[in-house]
Amino acid sequence: MAIRANPRLVEELEHYGAEDVAKCYHCGNCSAVCPFSREPFLFPRKSMRYLQMGLEEKLLGNLEPWLCYYCGECSEECPREAEPGETMMSMRRWLTSRYDFTGISKLFYRSWKAELAAILLVALLTGAGFLLFGFRWGGGHLGVYAGEGAFLTTGAVHVFDWILGCVLAAFLGINCARMWWFSIGKDRTLRIPPLAYLRQAFLLPVHFFTQKRYAECGKKRPWAIHLALMLSYTTMLVLIMFFLHAMHSERTVWAAHGFGYLATIGLLGTSIYALRGRIRKEETHYKHSHETDWIFLILLVFVAGTGILQNVLYRVFHLDVAANVVYVVHMMGVVPMLGLEVPFSKWAHLAYRPLAMYFSELQAEAIRERERAVAAAGAPLPA
Amino acid sequence: MGVPKKIGVYFCQKEAALPMPVDWDAVAEYARGLPGVAHVEVRSPRPAPDPEVLAHEIKKRDLKVVVVAGDSPGHFKPAFTRAVALAGGEPTEVRLASFRQHGAGADDGTERAKAVVACAVHGVPFGLAASPRPTAVNPATLVIGGGVAGIQAALEIADAGQKVYLVEKTGTIGGHMAMFDKTFPTLDCAACILTPKMVAVGQHEKIDLMTYAEVQDVAGEPGAYRVKVLKKARFVDPDACVACHACMEVCPVAVPSEFDGGITTRKAIYMPFPQAVPNAYLVDAAACTYILSGGKKCGACLRKCAKELIHFDDRDEVVEIEVGSIVVATGYDVFDARRIERYGYGVHPNVLTALEFERLTNASGPTGGAIVMKTLRRNKRTKQDEWVFDAEGPRPGSVAIVHCVGSRDKKYNPYCSRVCCMYSLKFAHLVKEKLPDAVCYEFYIDMRAFGKGYEEFFERIRLEEVFVVRGRSAKVVEKDGRMTIKGEDILKDRLVEFPVDMVLLSVGLEPACASDRLAGILGIDRDEDGWFRETDYNIDPTGTERGGIHVAGVCQGPKDIPDAVAQASAVAARVLKSVVSGRGQGSRASLTVEEIESRARALAGA
Numbered sequence: 001m002a003i004r005a006n007p008r009l010v011e012e013l014e015h016y017g018a019e020d021v022a023k024c025y026h027c028g029n030c031s032a033v034c035p036f037s038r039e040p041f042l043f044p045r046k047s048m049r050y051l052q053m054g055l056e057e058k059l060l061g062n063l064e065p066w067l068c069y070y071c072g073e074c075s076e077e078c079p080r081e082a083e084p085g086e087t088m089m090s091m092r093r094w095l096t097s098r099y100d101f102t103g104i105s106k107l108f109y110r111s112w113k114a115e116l117a118a119i120l121l122v123a124l125l126t127g128a129g130f131l132l133f134g135f136r137w138g139g140g141h142l143g144v145y146a147g148e149g150a151f152l153t154t155g156a157v158h159v160f161d162w163i164l165g166c167v168l169a170a171f172l173g174i175n176c177a178r179m180w181w182f183s184i185g186k187d188r189t190l191r192i193p194p195l196a197y198l199r200q201a202f203l204l205p206v207h208f209f210t211q212k213r214y215a216e217c218g219k220k221r222p223w224a225i226h227l228a229l230m231l232s233y234t235t236m237l238v239l240i241m242f243f244l245h246a247m248h249s250e251r252t253v254w255a256a257h258g259f260g261y262l263a264t265i266g267l268l269g270t271s272i273y274a275l276r277g278r279i280r281k282e283e284t285h286y287k288h289s290h291e292t293d294w295i296f297l298i299l300l301v302f303v304a305g306t307g308i309l310q311n312v313l314y315r316v317f318h319l320d321v322a323a324n325v326v327y328v329v330h331m332m333g334v335v336p337m338l339g340l341e342v343p344f345s346k347w348a349h350l351a352y353r354p355l356a357m358y359f360s361e362l363q364a365e366a367i368r369e370r371e372r373a374v375a376a377a378g379a380p381l382p383a
Numbered sequence: 384m385g386v387p388k389k390i391g392v393y394f395c396q397k398e399a400a401l402p403m404p405v406d407w408d409a410v411a412e413y414a415r416g417l418p419g420v421a422h423v424e425v426r427s428p429r430p431a432p433d434p435e436v437l438a439h440e441i442k443k444r445d446l447k448v449v450v451v452a453g454d455s456p457g458h459f460k461p462a463f464t465r466a467v468a469l470a471g472g473e474p475t476e477v478r479l480a481s482f483r484q485h486g487a488g489a490d491d492g493t494e495r496a497k498a499v500v501a502c503a504v505h506g507v508p509f510g511l512a513a514s515p516r517p518t519a520v521n522p523a524t525l526v527i528g529g530g531v532a533g534i535q536a537a538l539e540i541a542d543a544g545q546k547v548y549l550v551e552k553t554g555t556i557g558g559h560m561a562m563f564d565k566t567f568p569t570l571d572c573a574a575c576i577l578t579p580k581m582v583a584v585g586q587h588e589k590i591d592l593m594t595y596a597e598v599q600d601v602a603g604e605p606g607a608y609r610v611k612v613l614k615k616a617r618f619v620d621p622d623a624c625v626a627c628h629a630c631m632e633v634c635p636v637a638v639p640s641e642f643d644g645g646i647t648t649r650k651a652i653y654m655p656f657p658q659a660v661p662n663a664y665l666v667d668a669a670a671c672t673y674i675l676s677g678g679k680k681c682g683a684c685l686r687k688c689a690k691e692l693i694h695f696d697d698r699d700e701v702v703e704i705e706v707g708s709i710v711v712a713t714g715y716d717v718f719d720a721r722r723i724e725r726y727g728y729g730v731h732p733n734v735l736t737a738l739e740f741e742r743l744t745n746a747s748g749p750t751g752g753a754i755v756m757k758t759l760r761r762n763k764r765t766k767q768d769e770w771v772f773d774a775e776g777p778r779p780g781s782v783a784i785v786h787c788v789g790s791r792d793k794k795y796n797p798y799c800s801r802v803c804c805m806y807s808l809k810f811a812h813l814v815k816e817k818l819p820d821a822v823c824y825e826f827y828i829d830m831r832a833f834g835k836g837y838e839e840f841f842e843r844i845r846l847e848e849v850f851v852v853r854g855r856s857a858k859v860v861e862k863d864g865r866m867t868i869k870g871e872d873i874l875k876d877r878l879v880e881f882p883v884d885m886v887l888l889s890v891g892l893e894p895a896c897a898s899d900r901l902a903g904i905l906g907i908d909r910d911e912d913g914w915f916r917e918t919d920y921n922i923d924p925t926g927t928e929r930g931g932i933h934v935a936g937v938c939q940g941p942k943d944i945p946d947a948v949a950q951a952s953a954v955a956a957r958v959l960k961s962v963v964s965g966r967g968q969g970s971r972a973s974l975t976v977e978e979i980e981s982r983a984r985a986l987a988g989a
Contacts, residue, residue, distance in 0.1 A: 028871030032857030079792035
């Protein structure tokens with residue numbers, strides 16, 4: 001199979017945050033110190049090679065960036081200070097933009113101004129939409145937060161959430177299918193039996209809910225932070241999609257609200273920790289920040305902060321007008337975050353990471369099988 | 384000259400290069416005032432010069448000559464040559480003004496850069512216009528450092544009948560080479576080559592050998608230097624000592640032996656090694672019980688010496704000598720392997736540095752040349768267990784050799800130490816020669832076998848069934864009770880993990896620790912890595928900015944024995960040229976920019 005080299009690939013990746021790829025002289029130090037790197041997926045050195053040589057196709061089908069959790073050991077030990085860890089991060093951004101068929105992701109990653117403008121636009125539209133809805137079809141009275149005659153009825157918001165969720169799932173689903181095609185489907189040399197897909201399917205929830213490979217890193221704190229953030233986010237998502245009535249009810253339903261408060265603490269704590277880390281730049285994985293990292297974190301703090309604020313205003317201070325206003329503002333953060341960040345930007349890795357763990361295990365199995373077959377064919381026949 | 388030529392001066396900076404300490408705007412301003420200069424432009428690193436755009440500009444401004452100035456302008460020459468050709472000009476009229484090549488690295492870098500640009504504008508080689516004024520020369524020469532380079536330079540000059548003072552910091556001459564077992568790639572016995580030269584130095588009537596001495600101060604002018612040398616007290620008269628060893632046998636103090644790379648001990652009264660020159664004992668004042676106690680304790684050697692040569696009332700003395708030329712050959716220190724924790728040096732007993740292995744495998748070493756692993760032994764005196772080499776100790780079944788330890792690494796030394804690849808291959812050969820059944824792994828990044836017979840030596844190692852792994856090993860760990868070395872084999876696309884009995888760290892070379900002080904004393908410059916800076920890397924690799932002061936050997940930059948010897952001989956020729964002709968070189972720094980410019984103008988007009 002002929003492989004086309006793209007001499008401008010490094011230049012392209014630079015838009016996604018890659019630095020100094022040319023510095024790498026392939027000593028293999030990074031792959032050997034990496035706690036996640038193991039056969040048949042040795043990274044980051046090989047990915048650096050693909051990049052230097054402009055092997056775009058190879059890189060596109062490469063799942064290794066997703067197997068990297070950026071613990072930073074490779075960058076700390078790199079004798080050339082070529083920042084392999086950050087290069088892997090930029091490859092994840094690039095892959096995200098390539099998996100996305102709409103091209104929106106590419107636009108966002110290459111221009112933070114475009115991303116910010118899109119977020120602001122969607123926020124304004126959302127705000128206008130909710131206000132319009134509230135005054136026109138809702139209770140019409142800004143002074144009622146919940147129950148009879150509420151400004152925003154739970155049922156309507158719930159329907160809106162589900163419509164938004166389905167649209168996002170469709171986008172993300174198509175992108176995930178593209179990821180499968182680039183990494184597995186297109187590669188005719190790999191034979192993966194359909195049953196293997198079923199057999200290994202358990203990997204998806206395992207990696208999603210435990211992030212267990214991250215725990216293999218020498219430092220445990222980044223894993224704990226990452227897991228707390230992810231679980232808080234998922235908890236909140238479940239509460240909103242399935243238990244919105246309980247969340248909106250006039251009295252406090254502790255079975256739902258308890259989880260809600262925990263998730264809020266998790267979201268605010270971890271995202272503020274990450275923001276502080278990125279400002280201080282003491283830990284290797286926080287040293288380099290792409291504009292999208294800042295947007296992502298600020299948006300997260302904004303959404304979690306307004307979310308808890310409207311709750312407190314309503315439940316503690318009984319200020320229904322203020323709670324309604326903050327709720328609309330909250331939604332102005334939620335909709336762009338879910339609508340733009342999930343399918344087109346950093347949030348997408350929530351889906352891609354566990355998928356990559358799953359796909360890579362399938363690949364590894366197929367590679368091992370192929371090697372066994374080659375070894376068997378090459379071995380002398382028994383006399 | 385007729386109509387003044389229209390000259391364009393372009394300052395070009397390479398991206399991501401370490402800049403020289405030059406104020407570009409000041410130099411550009413100066414260039415504008417030079418005769419014939421019609422256009423001056425300071426370009427930013429990006430975008431790279433595009434010949435077609437440049438050609439358009441050159442044509443528009445009607446430039447006849449283009450001067451490309453910068454730290455390394457040669458990089459941009461092709462683009463400008465093409466641009467001039469496209470503009471219909473004479474492609475040969477592209478001149479370079481290289482700040483790096485002409486030593487604009489010192490504090491007065493801006494002034495030097497101006498002079499370099501002026502010479503290029505006038506079309507006169509910088510070396511010609513800025514050749515220092517000749518001086519009278521005192522025929523005596525001082526050589527600092529008694530390693531192989533210093534010995535070679537001293538012998539060459541002295542053999543020509545000229546006076547040489549050789550100052551050596553330690554108690555003997557010989558330097559690092561005396562410690563080595565074999566040389567690469569010829570596998571000659573290093574001591575067999577060096578010791579006759581050392582003896583020749585010791586016996587030469589024209590060489591005044593001052594060991595255990597340091598240069599303290601240098602005054603005077605090129606051609607007439609007055610040097611103060613601190614001769615530290617040896618406490619034993621080197622001319623009368625017959626090296627009967629009686630004193631050493633009774634000395635109760637044991638300290639790590641410098642000569643054996645610390646793998647054995649020596650006494651407080653010691654001779655660095657049996658073939659030392661001068662072949663005489665000296666006392667280590669920092670370790671001697673008698674000296675440390677102010678004469679109250681010990682004194683065993685004093686009573687034992689039959690010739691009564693030990694004088695504890697010896698004091699350091701300062702002697703002043705007058706010389707015309709100074710040869711700096713102070714060599715190097717090796718990289719401290721403890722700085723890279725993941726290789727476990729100092730943690731695992733059988734992780735050795737290169738110098739330690741040189742001594743271990745040397746026939747005059749502690750095991751008589753047998754390659755053995757360290758064994759744990761109880762020290763009777765200190766009542767502590769310690770790891771020592773015992774000639775009867777277990778032989779290693781597997782040895783890993785790690786290249787580039789502390790070299791080519793931005794965290795330690797960014798440069799290539801140039802000798803490690805070859806001595807590592809030599810180690811692999813010695814291991815296979817002495818222990819044919821041992822497995823030997825060689826971890827390298829790039830194999831730099833660049834000299835005569837070196838590539839062939841590499842081939843030979845492969846035939847000797849050494850496992851050569853391309854990929855720098857990442858770490859040495861303890862696994863299942865065995866020392867294990869990990870790395871990536873980038874050619875096989877495999878992570879490798881070998882259990883090994885011994886790891887040899889090919890540590891790089893570093894400027895000797897005192898070279899900073901010495902540079903200050905001599906008034907010469909050091910480059911960004913700390914090596915002494917030569918006048919011109921290409922065509923004057925032995926001269927320095929200060930007239931009459933020359934550099935030889937590794938102190939100018941990492942090099943192997945043949946190169947160090949060649950450079951030392953070259954220095955000797957330089958010194959002898961000035962002595963024989965009676966005309967030495969002054970310092971270039973004494974020339975002002977105006978002087979150089981007017982000389983260049985005169986030369987161009989002639």
